[in-house]
Amino acid sequence: MKLGLAIDLDTCVGCHACATACKQWNTSGTIGPLTDENPYGKDPDGAWLNRIRTYEVDASPHSKTVNMPLSCMHCEDAACVTVCPTGASYKRTEDGIVLIDQDRCMGCNLCAWACPYGAREIDPGSGTMKKCTLCVDRIYDQNLPEDERQPACVITCPTKSRVFGDYDDPESDVSKLNRERGGKQLMPELGYNPVNTYLPPRNPAQRPQGGRMLGKVKQIVNRIIKR
Amino acid sequence: MHPAFSVLIFTVTAGAGYGLLGWLSANELLVMFAMTAAQKITVGIIAMVLISIGLSASTWHLTNPKNAWRAFSRFRTSWLSREMVFALALYPIAGLYAASLAWEWGGLTLWASLSLILSLVIVFVTSMIYASLKTIRQWHTPLVPTLYLLFAALSGGLAFALLLAWQGHETSSLQDFLLLLGLITASVKIGYFIWFRLPSSSTIQTATGFSQHKVGLLDAGHSAPSFLNKEFMFQVEQSKLVRMRWLMFMAAFIAPGLLLTGDGVFGLLAAWLIMMAGLLVERWLFFAEARHVVRLLHGHQQV
Amino acid sequence: MPNASELPQFEDHAKQEHKYTTCYMCACRCGIKVTLEDDKIRFIQGNPNHPVNKGVLCAKGNSGIMKQLSPAKLNQPLLRKPGSERGAAEFEEISWDRALDILTERLAKIRATDPKQLAYFTGRDQMQALTGLWASQFGTINWAAHGGFCSVNMAAAGLYTMGHAFWEFGDPDWDNTKYFMMFGVAEDHASNPIKLGLKKLKERGAKFVAVNPVRTGYQAIADEWLAIKPGTDGIFAMAMIHVLLRDGQIDDEFLIRYTNAPQLVVNTPGQVGDGLLWRDSEGQTQVYDQLTDGFVPANAIDVAPALLGDYNTPDGTPVRTAFSLLYDKYMDAQYSPEEAAKECGIDAETIERMALEMAHVAFQESITVDVEWTDWAGRKQSQFIGRPVSMHAMRGISAHSNGFQTCRALHILQALLGTIDCPGGHLAKPPFPKHIVPPIKPAKGNAPNTPLESAPLGFPTCPEDLVIDEAGQARRIDKAYSWDAPVAAHGLMHMVISNAVAGDPYPIDTLMLFMANMAWNSSMNTAETMDMLRAKDEQGNYKIPFIVTCDAFNSETVAFSDLVLPDTTYLERYDTISMLDRPISEPDAACDSIRSPVIAPDRDVRSWQEVMVEVGSRLKFPAFTNEAGERKYTGYKDFIVNFERAPGVGFLAGWRGENGDQHLRGAPNPKQWEAYEANECFFEHKLDLNQRYFRHANLDYLSLAKDAAWVGSTDQIVIELYSETMQRFRLAGQGLYDGPMPTEERHKERLTTYFDPLPFYYRPLEQQPEDTAEYPFFAVNQRPMFMYHSWDSQNAWLRQIMSQNYLYMQRERALELGIEDFAWAWLESRSGKIRVQVKHMEGVNADTVWTWNAIGKQAGAWGLSEDANEAKQGFLMNHLINELLPARTSAERMTNSDPITGQAAWYDLKVKIYPAAAGEEGSWPQFAPLKPLPGLKMSPRQQGYSSHKNVNLKRTWTDVLGNK
Numbered sequence A: 001m002k003l004g005l006a007i008d009l010d011t012c013v014g015c016h017a018c019a020t021a022c023k024q025w026n027t028s029g030t031i032g033p034l035t036d037e038n039p040y041g042k043d044p045d046g047a048w049l050n051r052i053r054t055y056e057v058d059a060s061p062h063s064k065t066v067n068m069p070l071s072c073m074h075c076e077d078a079a080c081v082t083v084c085p086t087g088a089s090y091k092r093t094e095d096g097i098v099l100i101d102q103d104r105c106m107g108c109n110l111c112a113w114a115c116p117y118g119a120r121e122i123d124p125g126s127g128t129m130k131k132c133t134l135c136v137d138r139i140y141d142q143n144l145p146e147d148e149r150q151p152a153c154v155i156t157c158p159t160k161s162r163v164f165g166d167y168d169d170p171e172s173d174v175s176k177l178n179r180e181r182g183g184k185q186l187m188p189e190l191g192y193n194p195v196n197t198y199l200p201p202r203n204p205a206q207r208p209q210g211g212r213m214l215g216k217v218k219q220i221v222n223r224i225i226k227r
Numbered sequence B: 001m002h003p004a005f006s007v008l009i010f011t012v013t014a015g016a017g018y019g020l021l022g023w024l025s026a027n028e029l030l031v032m033f034a035m036t037a038a039q040k041i042t043v044g045i046i047a048m049v050l051i052s053i054g055l056s057a058s059t060w061h062l063t064n065p066k067n068a069w070r071a072f073s074r075f076r077t078s079w080l081s082r083e084m085v086f087a088l089a090l091y092p093i094a095g096l097y098a099a100s101l102a103w104e105w106g107g108l109t110l111w112a113s114l115s116l117i118l119s120l121v122i123v124f125v126t127s128m129i130y131a132s133l134k135t136i137r138q139w140h141t142p143l144v145p146t147l148y149l150l151f152a153a154l155s156g157g158l159a160f161a162l163l164l165a166w167q168g169h170e171t172s173s174l175q176d177f178l179l180l181l182g183l184i185t186a187s188v189k190i191g192y193f194i195w196f197r198l199p200s201s202s203t204i205q206t207a208t209g210f211s212q213h214k215v216g217l218l219d220a221g222h223s224a225p226s227f228l229n230k231e232f233m234f235q236v237e238q239s240k241l242v243r244m245r246w247l248m249f250m251a252a253f254i255a256p257g258l259l260l261t262g263d264g265v266f267g268l269l270a271a272w273l274i275m276m277a278g279l280l281v282e283r284w285l286f287f288a289e290a291r292h293v294v295r296l297l298h299g300h301q302q303v
Numbered sequence C: 001m002p003n004a005s006e007l008p009q010f011e012d013h014a015k016q017e018h019k020y021t022t023c024y025m026c027a028c029r030c031g032i033k034v035t036l037e038d039d040k041i042r043f044i045q046g047n048p049n050h051p052v053n054k055g056v057l058c059a060k061g062n063s064g065i066m067k068q069l070s071p072a073k074l075n076q077p078l079l080r081k082p083g084s085e086r087g088a089a090e091f092e093e094i095s096w097d098r099a100l101d102i103l104t105e106r107l108a109k110i111r112a113t114d115p116k117q118l119a120y121f122t123g124r125d126q127m128q129a130l131t132g133l134w135a136s137q138f139g140t141i142n143w144a145a146h147g148g149f150c151s152v153n154m155a156a157a158g159l160y161t162m163g164h165a166f167w168e169f170g171d172p173d174w175d176n177t178k179y180f181m182m183f184g185v186a187e188d189h190a191s192n193p194i195k196l197g198l199k200k201l202k203e204r205g206a207k208f209v210a211v212n213p214v215r216t217g218y219q220a221i222a223d224e225w226l227a228i229k230p231g232t233d234g235i236f237a238m239a240m241i242h243v244l245l246r247d248g249q250i251d252d253e254f255l256i257r258y259t260n261a262p263q264l265v266v267n268t269p270g271q272v273g274d275g276l277l278w279r280d281s282e283g284q285t286q287v288y289d290q291l292t293d294g295f296v297p298a299n300a301i302d303v304a305p306a307l308l309g310d311y312n313t314p315d316g317t318p319v320r321t322a323f324s325l326l327y328d329k330y331m332d333a334q335y336s337p338e339e340a341a342k343e344c345g346i347d348a349e350t351i352e353r354m355a356l357e358m359a360h361v362a363f364q365e366s367i368t369v370d371v372e373w374t375d376w377a378g379r380k381q382s383q384f385i386g387r388p389v390s391m392h393a394m395r396g397i398s399a400h401s402n403g404f405q406t407c408r409a410l411h412i413l414q415a416l417l418g419t420i421d422c423p424g425g426h427l428a429k430p431p432f433p434k435h436i437v438p439p440i441k442p443a444k445g446n447a448p449n450t451p452l453e454s455a456p457l458g459f460p461t462c463p464e465d466l467v468i469d470e471a472g473q474a475r476r477i478d479k480a481y482s483w484d485a486p487v488a489a490h491g492l493m494h495m496v497i498s499n500a501v502a503g504d505p506y507p508i509d510t511l512m513l514f515m516a517n518m519a520w521n522s523s524m525n526t527a528e529t530m531d532m533l534r535a536k537d538e539q540g541n542y543k544i545p546f547i548v549t550c551d552a553f554n555s556e557t558v559a560f561s562d563l564v565l566p567d568t569t570y571l572e573r574y575d576t577i578s579m580l581d582r583p584i585s586e587p588d589a590a591c592d593s594i595r596s597p598v599i600a601p602d603r604d605v606r607s608w609q610e611v612m613v614e615v616g617s618r619l620k621f622p623a624f625t626n627e628a629g630e631r632k633y634t635g636y637k638d639f640i641v642n643f644e645r646a647p648g649v650g651f652l653a654g655w656r657g658e659n660g661d662q663h664l665r666g667a668p669n670p671k672q673w674e675a676y677e678a679n680e681c682f683f684e685h686k687l688d689l690n691q692r693y694f695r696h697a698n699l700d701y702l703s704l705a706k707d708a709a710w711v712g713s714t715d716q717i718v719i720e721l722y723s724e725t726m727q728r729f730r731l732a733g734q735g736l737y738d739g740p741m742p743t744e745e746r747h748k749e750r751l752t753t754y755f756d757p758l759p760f761y762y763r764p765l766e767q768q769p770e771d772t773a774e775y776p777f778f779a780v781n782q783r784p785m786f787m788y789h790s791w792d793s794q795n796a797w798l799r800q801i802m803s804q805n806y807l808y809m810q811r812e813r814a815l816e817l818g819i820e821d822f823a824w825a826w827l828e829s830r831s832g833k834i835r836v837q838v839k840h841m842e843g844v845n846a847d848t849v850w851t852w853n854a855i856g857k858q859a860g861a862w863g864l865s866e867d868a869n870e871a872k873q874g875f876l877m878n879h880l881i882n883e884l885l886p887a888r889t890s891a892e893r894m895t896n897s898d899p900i901t902g903q904a905a906w907y908d909l910k911v912k913i914y915p916a917a918a919g920e921e922g923s924w925p926q927f928a929p930l931k932p933l934p935g936l937k938m939s940p941r942q943q944g945y946s947s948h949k950n951v952n953l954k955r956t957w958t959d960v961l962g963n964k
């Protein structure tokens, strides 16, 4: 299995719901707690596993605003794993999920340096590295109702711009979307082979316009129309 | 990259230590200087002290040091793990080397060879921690291990010369060699700075997937600096970088070079201290000028 | 599947329990499922069965845990320390008994003497059914909720035109619409439904056009973004109307059957009665029947009314069809795309294309729903014809002083395209549509110890309905329903403090605020408002003698209160979202819901609803006591279940009747609450397919609506393109009305100018031509999707997303002015200046600057440290917005509001901007930091929440050593 997300840039409105859902779920999840520093003071900051950035693409007047959520891509060639000296970081063979064993991490930051996507953050409380778990503690928790065995960010996304599934299965939603919408990997040149893909904004079609019937109003409006 | 002071201290001090040990071991094999056992042991201890200071400094930047011992476990893939393993392995070897010197156990050639090889390997492995990162183009080059090895040889060599002079040896030929080595190192460093300017294949376009268009960051999704900002967005003015480069060349090469043309222990001591300061600046620049691709996600056009 | 044995048991579900309730991190009111564990919240997730959010949750809803943990939560009732100054935040903690005694004693005195001395105003609440009832039982006309400064323009324009509205009273038909145009919406109340809906549109390939000076959020995913100049949507809409009329692209069947377009209007300019609908002796409006060539009542069936035409009635009165007036008006060259383009910044070609694209979808891509339904006249129809073009608009339209007329223009556009309440169009949500207008008149007077005769707020249709005294002066403290703002259907909350302090029209004794941050982000002119709250008369008494605030958190307003009553959080209280208030219905279902506490408060707090019932009982309001004068309800829950507004009509519509088997209407059911809880805290009555469209003329629906008491009769709701109500007021302004008329020139002028029965475009009131040169930029705000007004800066997660706001402006314009990216600059309006940090962007109208709303905070408020970014770098635009228009004479205190509805004109602001001097950094003005409240917890330096000890996923040694 090759589990991951497909993220639809055509419909993401940048609402941050997936970011806070992720924070909420995971602070009590296997990677938690997710500590915040100065939560009520100057420059509040904390560990997040998913952050939303907004870009402006192209120059005026053709420019476009694009919201781009970024979390771990669960790369196939994940250097964050190979560089890790303690073995805390690992990629599960079963499904490709990249995880961090909190009891092993020494907080050397090397994996964060190795990650091109800014997906890893040190938790100021535990001093250990944190990252997206693909909600491993939801998707495999047999005690959750079946339809809830999905990542927290996916369940919550109000525009359904996040789709979770198995890229190894050509019939999965993610594989189909990736094919049909021309999904893109970010920074492919680095060779990490990220699993998550981004579905680019669609190009709107030209629309037909109502035929012009110059001067016709006066003729048509007093048609016999029964009330 | 944010230059963590502990890492600067680590690479510079331990680098000099490994260099010094390397020179000592090389001397064992080539007998360039006829040192007494006590002299060798003294030099060796000083090398190991430098190494140990460096290594302990390297743990300061760990945010969860209680797990540092686990860093030995991923020798198979992790350069950092390899560094730990080799660094640890050096201690018994160096100890056996010292013991054979002290109690004339024999096997000096073996221990010295191993010390020399390990010193070189450790410096190489340390450099590979950085050079292996594809995310930081300024580090991802064979020039980085080359420079690490050269700087270790240079700073260790100068320390060696200093200690030899202090022990009463005639060191002018070594000083001449070090001048040459300095020239080579400086040239490689200059070459590195020139190479440095080549554009990287990663741009804000590849980072966002909009390959055809101008892309700019409107919002990072958090208004105060995050871990990523603090770690990767380190930013100093270009003019400061230029000044630091000059300072680096002055301190690491020119001033020690001038001092090396003279003689006397104090001259060498001054040369070595200035060079070490210069190397700290060099390492600071090594970090400060390294631009991680995460910057692209934060709106930088290139790295 | 991975081997289950490799994974630990992630969490102990046996220890967990699930409770359902309704989110109130904002007014969208999504259904939530809360997982609890050891009395701590493990997880808040969307309820997939809930009609509003269908399982999804927004950024705020997902941060409910941090609201519950907020250090700004109030703990106990507070009384301003005797001798301390208002605003200094010096309080003593008092007991609830004492607090309620103080309050009841004061209120009893007011009620027994002059009840209007109590001004009771509520902010972003959803409790208007209760607070409105309470106020009328108290007997004060001085009650309103926040609608007047929020979006009354939208509500009123909708209710006075089509019987429902954009706001919360309707939705686009997300499932069927093929073309969607959205005006001035950043987030809106239907936060999650809009997002779910936009996704549906985009999946179907429907076109989404966003009209907005700023391109973020929703506009970012629009297929086309029109960067309109603020305040000019009216002329844009009217130019599209011009194009449709010019090209004959109109739905004449719709106009004839469902609107007053064919009705005859008296055409006697300059005479009494001009512009009113011509009526027969029975008072019935008339149309001209082309079949019989004669006048017939407008509601006659099987007649063929003429849309265009000028006639003379048998008594010789010249009349014209309303449509003729409309046609002539918008065919005028001033509404041509070319003229409009000059004003609104959208080029003529685009305006024309927009109109014709919509026309194409409406008329060439129409859809049908094949189901038999009964029209208003009892005739069977075999299908609903849908014109799948829909629109939605909110505060980008409403927060301008021309918003009412602009919004009406949008409704006219919809009507011409025939897309009102049809498949694919804009759909009403039960209990809407209502008859135009809802037959509730605002209460006019009050008497000691007597409930009001009607509700404090209502819908005037003529000058007789105004709440003015014999001299024509306002009776209400906010001057709603006066000549200043005759159709102020939601009051003018933004004027209360200013008017009360000025004693204009009179001083009051007590100001009671619930859930409103009036000392800060909800007031215009914030710094001066703070001074007003502190203002004293010559004797040294406060001009507003007593201020009571009910808040759950330490807002800026708390400091300005004499008595502070700490509320519960939304997870701690009993509550209802009633159909008597603002509905959570969906177009195809009537819905309401409850809040049931999921967690017990850890502080000495009470919900305001309980306090209302308690005080109402103590003051012996008839509705809260029995004949013997004894308390009728034990608490709010009891009240919700048992109170009946009319026989069978209560706060909740589901599971009524003694056995709980009646819906919408029925006797109180003692087990109603439990029935709601068993149904995940909501009730949903799905309409049958034949009841879902054309509800203004659908007998199948109207019969149901009448039974449910949503409407008073099953008569057709005739859409009013032509507003006779407006004309009545205009005639009063012209001195041609047979009834109350204004005496002051300024009022005559306003009525004559703005009360046009057909929408027209005018520049926002404060945008005087001479200001345009001096203040070249429009300045507007947007709601951030992850923050609700001022409340979420206390939220440790949400404030990490944004603790500082910037002033955004177009890059090139900024550079022209020498303002670099991230530079500090001065922003100045006619009322003052503030210092802001500028951020460049591309996606903004070049003449517009904007910022996120309500991020700036006063130092020390909201449980934040004094150096918090919100206080030091964040800023409020409110400082620059004046509650009064520039006065032409010193006697004039005219509200900066829509002249028709009194809607606060937040977005009319014009500004100039220039670089700050070197070293001038940080936001300005700065206010003295508020002192910490007694008993408030210190904020932690570090916080890592978890509801249980986290179960770590462990990697085995064999894996560590053995794996590549």
Ligand SMILES: Nc1nc2c(c(=O)[nH]1)N[C@H]1C(S)=C(S)[C@@H](COP(=O)(O)OP(=O)(O)OC[C@H]3O[C@@H](n4cnc5c(=O)[nH]c(N)nc54)[C@H](O)[C@@H]3O)O[C@H]1N2
Residues within 6 Å of the ligand: C026, C027, C124, C150, C151, C183, C184, C185, C186, C187, C188, C189, C190, C191, C211, C212, C213, C214, C228, C229, C230, C231, C232, C233, C393, C394, C395, C396, C397, C400, C780, C781, C782, C783, C784, C785, C786, C787, C788, C789, C850, C907
């Ligand atoms: N997350 C969140 N949700 C909220 C709230 C909140 O604070 N946070 N507040 C709630 C409340 S009380 C309300 S009233 C609603 C308001 O919801 P919205 O209607 O979304 O209100 P605003 O954020 O004021 O958005 C106004 C939009 O109109 C644009 N605009 C300004 N002037 C003009 C104009 O003249 N023409 C056009 N076409 N556009 C213009 C602005 O750029 C902005 O995008 O949201 C509710 N929902």
Ligand SMILES: Nc1nc2c(c(=O)[nH]1)N[C@H]1C(S)=C(S)[C@@H](COP(=O)(O)OP(=O)(O)OC[C@H]3O[C@@H](n4cnc5c(=O)[nH]c(N)nc54)[C@H](O)[C@@H]3O)O[C@H]1N2
Residues within 6 Å of the ligand: C123, C124, C125, C146, C149, C150, C151, C514, C515, C516, C517, C518, C521, C522, C523, C550, C551, C552, C553, C554, C555, C556, C557, C567, C568, C569, C570, C608, C781, C782, C788, C789, C790, C791, C853, C854, C877, C878, C906
């Ligand atoms: N510049 C500018 N100003 C604006 C606007 C704008 O667009 N631009 N928008 C305007 C609009 S549309 C609106 S609706 C207003 C919003 O105006 P308000 O409703 O006054 O603003 P809020 O900030 O929501 O403040 C409400 C208060 O409710 C409190 N509160 C939160 N939860 C609870 C609770 O459970 N119980 C109690 N008792 N109190 C609670 C909060 O602590 C806060 O003090 O702002 C207006 N102000």
Ligand code: SF4
Residues within 6 Å of the ligand: A011, A012, A013, A014, A015, A016, A017, A018, A019, A052, A067, A069, A156, A157, A158, A159, A160, A161, A162
């Ligand atoms: S929740 Fe969905 S729409 Fe919102 S930011 Fe995340 S991906 Fe985008």
Ligand code: SF4
Residues within 6 Å of the ligand: A071, A072, A073, A074, A075, A078, A079, A080, A081, A098, A114, A115, A116, A117, A118, A119, A120, A131, A192, A194
């Ligand atoms: S995104 Fe980063 S953390 Fe995730 S697998 Fe790839 S390299 Fe590792």
Ligand code: SF4
Residues within 6 Å of the ligand: A083, A084, A085, A086, A087, A088, A089, A100, A104, A105, A106, A107, A108, A109, A110, A111, A112, A128, A129
């Ligand atoms: S920070 Fe932790 S997970 Fe990352 S490389 Fe270091 S030890 Fe491994």
Ligand code: SF4
Residues within 6 Å of the ligand: A021, A022, A023, A025, A026, A049, A050, A071, A072, A131, A132, A133, A134, A135, A151, A152, A153, A154
């Ligand atoms: S999959 Fe889970 S951990 Fe990853 S971003 Fe989504 S919510 Fe966060």
Ligand code: SF4
Residues within 6 Å of the ligand: C023, C024, C025, C026, C027, C028, C029, C030, C053, C056, C057, C058, C059, C060, C061, C062, C191, C192
């Ligand atoms: S939109 Fe968000 S905050 Fe508002 S009720 Fe729904 S989930 Fe709660």
Ligand SMILES: [Mo]
Residues within 6 Å of the ligand: C146, C149, C150, C151
């Ligand atoms: Mo509002």
